[in-house]
Amino acid sequence: MLAEIGHFALILALLTALAQALLPMLGAVRGEPSLMAFGRSAAQLQALLILTAFAMLMISFGRADFSVALVASHAALSQPLPYRLAATWGNHEGSMLLWVLILAIFGAGIARYGDNLRASLQARVLSVQAMIGVAFLAFSLFTSNPFARLSPAPFDGAELNPLLQDPGLVFHPPLLYLGYVGFSVTFSFAVAALLEGRADAAWARWMRPWVLAAWIPLTCGIALGSFWAYYELGWGGWWFWDPVENASLMPWLLGTALLHSAIVTEKRQALAGWTILLAILAFSLSLIGTFLVRSGILTSVHAFAVDPARGVFILAMIIGSTGTALALFAWRAPQLKSGALFGGISREAGLTLNNLFLMAVTAVVFLGTFYPVIMEAIAPADKISVGPPYYNLVFVPLAVPLLLLVTMGPMLTWKRDSLRALMAKLRLPLLATLGLGLVLLLALGATNASAAFGFALAFWLVLGGVLALLRRWRGANGFSLRLLRSTPAAVFGMALAHAGLGVTVAGVTAMSAFATSKIAVMRPGETLGIGRMSVTLLSVNEAQGPNYQAMQAHFRVLKGGSSRQLSSERRFYPISRYQTTEAGIGTSFTGNSYIAIGDSAAGPGGNGLVVRAYDHPLVGWIWFGGLMMAMGGAASLADRRFRIGAPVRAPAASASAPALQPRLVAAE
């Protein structure tokens, strides 16, 4: 019964979305307020209906109703309840339902909190949002119905892939989807602006919170996914350049570019066409990410529900959305009013350069991910792979200048700055950074020159964040509390995010230069030395989990004078006959000790256990930096200027150039 209610709600949602796609658009064209208002009610109704459907599916999972085919194939009775519930989205059909749910919730958000939007713009945004909804709802209903029944119902279900039975599954996919789907809102804003023929400062200001609303969860989702892979896959890698990871990184990079270009459009009304293009591309790359995972066009460790028929449907959706939007862009964008002028050295120019480099690094990821498919077309006999060595060679040289720019950007003033003024502001931080780099180079030796450079770069970024705040707080008479209090949240956000980037860079540098590992056969009582770490195997025992058997090994790890006990597990899930590794990880500020166990094997002293021990310096910084970036985004989102009504004309006060800005506006 529940499944039928869910199915019915989903069908109603499709019909609602159809109406929402057509009527508000018609209203916006004809200028009929009642039709435009309909979009708002429809968006909220649609969200309610999909929420009902999703709840029904989740309850079916919770109750272990095996007459629902999806439940029977992804939940076993012995599976703990949280993982049975999380299994709702741990499969293709359910994750598509989560996707449309988030899409509808964002739509309802525009309807609910978009009161200050121009009515015609809001109607168009909601209509475009509903068009995407129609496509995905149809995809869900016609190719991947989550509510299909199974008769006769089995007594027990098949287990969810044990690798997915982890807290990571509970949070990682929803966060990623919030990001991917969040970019549908900016996409809708972009298309609506093209339809209206207006992309002004107000439009950019309305759109910017939605960019952040997508970017923040995407940042968290990527960081969490990386952390999950680190502790679950059992050998301590944190980024694999896997096609599916890349599929999340590309919208993130473009989303970051969009975040910055939208600032220019908001503050200076410039780059409007470019901002629109980025908004279209960011969502398109999210769609292509979906296409990737579900079409089987690329092989990836994440691939699930590989089905070419679904691939064809998603490809059609991409053509329908991205193709139409880009065609619209080619047609309407040239008529958009070009914005204010800016000099070759100015905040605008800095942000444009930032966008250029972000495009280039996105191109690295894009080409690396899709080149095997492109080769299939241009040189079918020569099949290639693109792996980490390619990215290290091409991504890094393009990312470094981008990171160097990050600290310089906020020092520039809007509209026009001079090289001399910039150099004056740069002199001290540059000297400090170069000095630190030199000291590190001497301390670490020439063989570690790249590590010295990486740490100096990290320092440069953190320093940039700190300086952005200090400059803001220093008035004519030294530091002033008044200036501190009046600092907009968005400035704190920017400083935090930029510093977070530096923290991540430090972690990445330490991991790529100084991570060490050792593999050995150990017996209880034996000790293994790895660099500054010494690992003693204390004992081995068996244990029984709710739906698995485990072998546990207990270790004592001595590192830098401190001692701690770690336990590693190898789990065997009898239902799915699957093994997982649960590494023993000792976390600390300066780095992690990471121990994974393997099979029993013959060693020099007789039979023992294969032990892989790793020393991972500063690895936690990688994800903590990501968290800082997300928190920076959240601080910006909390900025009250987003909540008050958007101005009609260019904003009177700028976030970062308080002294100069009003006068420049006046001078225009």
Added chain:
Amino acid sequence: MKRPGLAALLLLMLAAPASAVQPDEMLANPALEARARSISAELRCVVCQNQSIDDSDAPLARDLRIVVREQLTLGKSDTETIGYIVTRYGNFVLLKPPLEPATYALWAGPFALLGLGGAALLVWSRRRQTAEAPPLSPAEAAELDRL
């Protein structure tokens, strides 16, 4: 279900594939072993989703790791060892794709995009500046001087 004893559990685990490099594969010579590890990290496991043979627990990956070590023990250079695998499985095994006409776009594409974008920007800003940029107002000039 009866709980299996530790020995039985170990047996169960032995039946499943082992993970990545095993101690019994490793070479006694640490320099040679280090070379083997770095070569293995650049070779793709052809039957896996997207892993190097160094990370993979597939039996074929293990066979290839052993082949790599055999070749090194025979005194072959890194290039020769990689070439040995490539003649058998093709460029597909290289995680770092070769530089050849078909892959020029892969290697140069991002830099070309940067260069073209930069050039377009330069031309665009020059043209707009010469055409329309208003001269500095006295107030702006004063401000700049102060800075």
Added chain:
Amino acid sequence: MQRLLFILPVIAFLALVGVFGFGLTKDPKALPSQLIDRPLPPFKLPGIEAGGPGLANTAFQGEPALLNVFASWCAACPQEHPVLTRISGEGFAVYGIAWKDKPQDTRDWIARFGNPYRAIAADEAGHTAIDLGITGVPESFVVDRKGRVRFKQIGPISPEIWEATIKPLMLKLRAET
């Protein structure tokens, strides 16, 4: 000129869609063989019977042949086996290499399913398989009368593949001098 700049994204996108559409028709895991139009790598393997005859690459001379790599533990092989029996029944030479298989297991397997092979070699260590670029079982090579590989089938040979692709090729190779 500037107009063109705005049209560029659509053009790039259409090209990409073309590539994706094309990619959908391809199997990303099918690895093209490096041996096509090249001679079989030299190998000399023991047979599955102790002291019995083995198989070497020199056997592939004078007559086109099918070299089938299989294993007793392979899930898809029983499905392919009747086709191999049919192929050898139609008078074509079929040779087998048992990959990473204990000879006793191979013998039991042959006793159960029948023997379509002129000779079966045991490649327990899997070295010859690596020389052949094997990624899994079953895989088969069509070898011409000069010992050169002309075609590689990845996965089981179905009756359709045999009729439509491999048989016509082998008949053509027979006619070659």
